[in-house]
Amino acid sequence: MRQGLDLELVGLTKRYGDTVAVDAINHHFGSGVYACLLGPSGCGKSSTLRMIAGHETVSDGSIVLGGSDISYLPPAKRGTAMMFQSYALFPHLSVADNVAFSLKMKGVDSATRRKKAMEMLSLVDMTQYEGRLPSQLSGGQQQRVALARALITEPQILLLDEPLSALDPFLRIRMRSELKRLQRELGITFVHVTHGQDEALALADEIVVMNNAVIEQAGSARDVFNAPKTEFVARFMGGHNVLALPQGRFAIRNDLTRIATESGAKLDGKVTSVEFQGTHVAVTVVAAGDQDVTAWVPEEQFFSDPKSPGDGVGLVWDDQALHPLSA
Ligand SMILES: Nc1ncnc2c1ncn2[C@@H]1O[C@H](COP(=O)(O)OP(=O)(O)OP(=O)(O)O)[C@@H](O)[C@H]1O
Numbered sequence: 001m002r003q004g005l006d007l008e009l010v011g012l013t014k015r016y017g018d019t020v021a022v023d024a025i026n027h028h029f030g031s032g033v034y035a036c037l038l039g040p041s042g043c044g045k046s047s048t049l050r051m052i053a054g055h056e057t058v059s060d061g062s063i064v065l066g067g068s069d070i071s072y073l074p075p076a077k078r079g080t081a082m083m084f085q086s087y088a089l090f091p092h093l094s095v096a097d098n099v100a101f102s103l104k105m106k107g108v109d110s111a112t113r114r115k116k117a118m119e120m121l122s123l124v125d126m127t128q129y130e131g132r133l134p135s136q137l138s139g140g141q142q143q144r145v146a147l148a149r150a151l152i153t154e155p156q157i158l159l160l161d162e163p164l165s166a167l168d169p170f171l172r173i174r175m176r177s178e179l180k181r182l183q184r185e186l187g188i189t190f191v192h193v194t195h196g197q198d199e200a201l202a203l204a205d206e207i208v209v210m211n212n213a214v215i216e217q218a219g220s221a222r223d224v225f226n227a228p229k230t231e232f233v234a235r236f237m238g239g240h241n242v243l244a245l246p247q248g249r250f251a252i253r254n255d256l257t258r259i260a261t262e263s264g265a266k267l268d269g270k271v272t273s274v275e276f277q278g279t280h281v282a283v284t285v286v287a288a289g290d291q292d293v294t295a296w297v298p299e300e301q302f303f304s305d306p307k308s309p310g311d312g313v314g315l316v317w318d319d320q321a322l323h324p325l326s327a
Contacts, residue, residue: 005066005079005156006031007052007189013060014047021047023213024061029191029206031156034183036200037193039210040236045193046161048210052191053082053159065156076102081155083146083163089134096121096130099148120148123182140171147182158183160192164199176202197237201225209233226253227323234325241293242325243267250322257295258316259283259307265314267293271307283307285315 007029014022022044029035037045050056052063054075062071070078089098097104100117108116121127124144134142143163150158163179164172180203183190194200200207201221208218209232217224217233228234231242234251241257243250269287281302284294293315307313 005189007157007191008064009048009052009061010064011061012048012051012058012063014044014051014056015059020213022051025210025213025215027208027215027218029157029189031189032187033205034180034190034203035192035206035208036204037191037208037210038195038197038200038204038236039216040195043210044213045195045210049082049159049161049191049193052157053080054078055082076153079156080159081150081153081157082159082161083150084161089142089145089149091134093133094130095126095132095134095137095145098134098145099152101149102153116152117148120152121145123151123185124148124178139167140175143167143175144178147179151182151186155188157189157191160190162193162195164194164196172199179203201237209236211236229323229326231325234323242291243293243322244289244291245322249325251325252317252321252323254282254294254296255280256317256321257293259295259297260314260316261305263314265316267315269293269313269315271309271311271313273309274307283313285313287315 009025009027011024011026012022013024025048037048039045047056051058054073058071062069065079090101093101096114096117099120100113103113103116118127118130121130124147126141126144126148129137129141137145164175167175176199192203204221206218207221207224209216209224211232217229224233225237228237228240228251231249234240234242239254240251241254243252267287269285271283272286273284275282280296280298282294282296284292287293295315
């Protein structure tokens with residue numbers, strides 16, 4: 001395992017003409033974390049990643065790796081490596097030559113290149129495909145080659161831009177656990193851009209949620225999911241209701257919102273939809289103030305007292321489950 005370095009973004013800004021794509025963000029990535037930059041399309045995730053990689057110029061602010069300002073270094077001198085969404089493999093080069101490519105550019109001799117490329121291919125379990133061309137590989141295999149190619153430079157930080165988006169759902173879940181394994185084995189920092197909440201929750205030690213060019217919230221996956229600070233984060237992470245109550249606005253998890261079985265409901269409403277989801281039933285209620293509130297009722301409990309659209313119901317929760325929202 002390599003000794004990692006901390007990565008710091010200080011007032012990092014990206015402007016394209018009049019568009020502010022990244023607006024003076026500050027963040028500290030501890031060494032050896034798996035971090036996900038999560039947010040909707042256009043929020044500035046890729047611009048942030050590309051600035052860290054050096055594929056996009058910094059408009060303002062700086063990128064500091066292990067105490068050194070790398071904002072103006074060329075990509076190959078930063079200690080970072082990037083894996084692209086499209087993998088960007090060279091179609092005319094074999095798997096082994098694709099992986100060894102950056103070493104060739106650096107003038108490393110062919111025996112050392114080959115040895116190193118085979119080590120990297122072994123890391124991603126692809127040694128037997130070393131002689132194939134990219135077009136002779138499946139999407140998942142191409143992705144492994146792209147990973148090996150990025151890792152051969154021994155980066156401190158691996159940057160991944162939507163690395164799983166081209167894979168089918170089954171393979172995506174498999175590759176996701178492989179990424180996590182690789183990161184653990186190498187002990188380096190991974191910064192992974194995604195717009196998938198499930199992907200971020202499954203992978204990340206730390207989730208950085210971006211919206212409109214700024215960081216809305218950052219923290220451990222568990223904290224960001226369990227205690228969203230803004231309405232945007234609560235809605236974007238999913239699995240939450242946003243409640244407007246006399247004492248303010250709050251987020252509460254759907255599974256901690258319950259249908260009252262006796263009197264004492266905190267909100268009354270009418271069922272508008274009932275969806276069976278396997279382990280639970282999602283019961284959506286329109287409550288006072290025309291707000292939609294969804295309770296995930298464990299399936300056995302639901303079927304012992306089923307509800308249908310049009311039924312009047314009460315909603316209850318423990319007040320400790322409410323998280324005040326700042327915006
Ligand atoms: N080269 C460019 N020239 C002009 N505007 C750009 C350029 N690249 C990105 N933008 C704009 O900057 C904003 C942020 O884009 P960015 O690609 O960083 O977002 P994103 O969160 O990665 O989105 P996506 O998930 O769709 O890739 C968007 O409004 C986008 O239109």
